[in-house]
Amino acid sequence: MGESIDTHERQTVLIVDDQPDEVDLYSEFLAEDYTVLTAYSGAEALETLSSDVAVVLLDRRMPGMSGDDVLATIREREIDCRVVMVTAISPGTDILDLPFDDYLVKPVSREDIRDAVSRMLVRASYDETMREIVATVSKMATLESMMTLLEMEASSEYTALTERFGDLRAEIDLWGPNGDPYPEFSTEKIDGVFS
Template sequence: MPRNPHVLVVEDEPDLADLYGAWLDDDYSVETVYDGADGLEAIDESVDVVLLDRRMPGLSGDTVLDTIRERSLDCRVAMVTAVEPDFDIIEMGFDDYLVKPVSSGDLTSVVDQLLLRSTYDDQLQEYFSLAAKKALLDAQKTEAERSASQEYDQLTDELAVVRTKVDDTMEALFDQDVYHRLCQDISRNAT
């Protein structure tokens, strides 16, 4: 049975952290901590998404984020903060940025999007790995050798299945209103 995605809330206001946890608790395995140091201790390979306050006493959210990226932890990070974004965000390694106050729907939506993006990343990595193997065999083996190989047939079938999953996930990403608006913003700013 697959585990529920693990969401870590790092927020120095305990009531707010607990509220975020309550909003997400039905769909995710949620852990809340109330400062940056505890957040760094809690982050391990089981964490899928971190909701991180930017301005906290002690270790700031910026420092926690930098440490997460330096450790190459495989999790998505959304800053959930009262700090209005400025040009300093360009250098930051977050995946999304929400300005407080946020609603239950906003928080759930951003977690869903980040998890979907993670799925897409994993699928893309698998797809490119399989495609590289097929390309290598296509270049090194004759058509007759490939046609006679059961392993090559399995590789081709697996590549087709993964390609379909990638396409379906990409479609789901673009079906989400946030990504539709993002694409509109990108195309509007590119002209």
């Protein structure tokens, strides 16, 4: 590893997956820039998790304790970390009640993993309302990528999600002092969900 010129402390990422090859691969993607912890089960993840962990990359489908259960426990313990579900499970309306920050469907690339961790570290600086807005937009985008327009229109869960987004949006001003949206919102997404 080369010497880092960054003056801030390395952030810690916990990778949780029951597939050792995937854990090793994601670790390799991140090890140069982050302190990486690994866990091969839900129970091991909860033993490893501490307040030092900034981001958790979490598989949903694991034997024993599922990723959904691990996520619920993280939130119950009020551990202040961002959680990215990294899973082969295609999302459906079942994700609406899951308090994750982002959702990636496997297979994922080096860029997918690195970009997700980087986004989560930016989100960590947001206030609670802004984090909820961004997580809501992420859920909407995830569902939009998997559902047809007719399915979305027929889904009371998706409708409730868009209404929650509208309520949250009304609470804050998403535009920065220079008239620029927060960098995480693409122009297309803003145009699509704000109109």
